[in-house]
Amino acid sequence: MPWNFNSSSPIYIQIIEHIKLSIAVGEYKAGDKLLSVRELAAEAEVNPNTMQKALSELERDGLLYTQRTAGRFITEDTAAIANLREQLAGEQLDMFLKKMRQLGYSPDEALALLKNHIG
Amino acid sequence: MLLECKNLCKSYGTKIALNNVNLNIERGRIIGLLGPNGSGKTTLIKILSGILTASSGEALISGNPIGIETKKIVSYLPERTYLSEWMTVRQAVNFFKDFYDDFSEETAYDMLERLNISPADSLKTMSKGTKEKVQLILVMSRHAELFLLDEPIGGVDPAARDYILKTILTNYNENASVIISTHLISDVENILDEVVFLKYGCLMLHKTVDEIREENGKSVDALFREVFAC
Numbered sequence: 467m468p469w470n471f472n473s474s475s476p477i478y479i480q481i482i483e484h485i486k487l488s489i490a491v492g493e494y495k496a497g498d499k500l501l502s503v504r505e506l507a508a509e510a511e512v513n514p515n516t517m518q519k520a521l522s523e524l525e526r527d528g529l530l531y532t533q534r535t536a537g538r539f540i541t542e543d544t545a546a547i548a549n550l551r552e553q554l555a556g557e558q559l560d561m562f563l564k565k566m567r568q569l570g571y572s573p574d575e576a577l578a579l580l581k582n583h584i585g
Numbered sequence: 586m587l588l589e590c591k592n593l594c595k596s597y598g599t600k601i602a603l604n605n606v607n608l609n610i611e612r613g614r615i616i617g618l619l620g621p622n623g624s625g626k627t628t629l630i631k632i633l634s635g636i637l638t639a640s641s642g643e644a645l646i647s648g649n650p651i652g653i654e655t656k657k658i659v660s661y662l663p664e665r666t667y668l669s670e671w672m673t674v675r676q677a678v679n680f681f682k683d684f685y686d687d688f689s690e691e692t693a694y695d696m697l698e699r700l701n702i703s704p705a706d707s708l709k710t711m712s713k714g715t716k717e718k719v720q721l722i723l724v725m726s727r728h729a730e731l732f733l734l735d736e737p738i739g740g741v742d743p744a745a746r747d748y749i750l751k752t753i754l755t756n757y758n759e760n761a762s763v764i765i766s767t768h769l770i771s772d773v774e775n776i777l778d779e780v781v782f783l784k785y786g787c788l789m790l791h792k793t794v795d796e797i798r799e800e801n802g803k804s805v806d807a808l809f810r811e812v813f814a815c
Contacts, residue, residue, distance in 0.1 A: 516794075
């Protein structure tokens, strides 16, 4: 996935979202090794400190882990990855329902519309 | 602390260019020095590189007052090129190698090659943008501790701009900091740790880019346009 940043939220948060998405869609697989901070920073064209901050946060969330001398890896906890995917899907659903509410549809009506749309 | 400015002032006759600037910069950071025309960016950079002397106040780099010791560890890119027109790129590289102990010839030739600049070309045959690239490559090929880049990307095309920013990102180390003065904020925003806003010679703001985005919900570029709206 290419790195694209919007201008309204902090870049490290956008990096976190980007990596989470890459894990959820399986672009990064459980146990995959990540590039070094420097390489990732150069690839995303961001400051290494910003990249470091994002990776530390992902590590704290348990989605990445560091092995001394070997580098940084994607978690091997497949349940956590499934969880993450569900969580991202939930965010999309919240957003969908919120937009539909703005348009004046109740959740039931929105669901009916969606079913119809998929049809 | 890599750089400390204490009550730094500079006036040109009656005109005040820097007004009581207090600024501390740590190692391992990339800092954007931003401000409208005539806000004192170049004056500050010239004082730190030892070309101008402050009217009052003090600047310390790695604990030393500006002088021979600081010039050894400061790599400065001026707004205008100062290389002699008759030189070839190779001669300019040799010139830098003679001049600076911390210059890496290997790094310089490597970057020149990647930007398709031939060491045999002479500077007078080059376009303005290519000359700027050569100069930046020379400046970034030093293992300095403080890089002062005055408008490093102004004259080059967007593709070269991306390469140059990448060069800055990959070439600096944790021990060094880079101060970039520029108007092209949106181009450099993603690579900056911190920004410093100058207005009429006064330091208006010194924050991390993430703080600005978190607190204002907008980019540094947007904030700049707001703060300095005419």
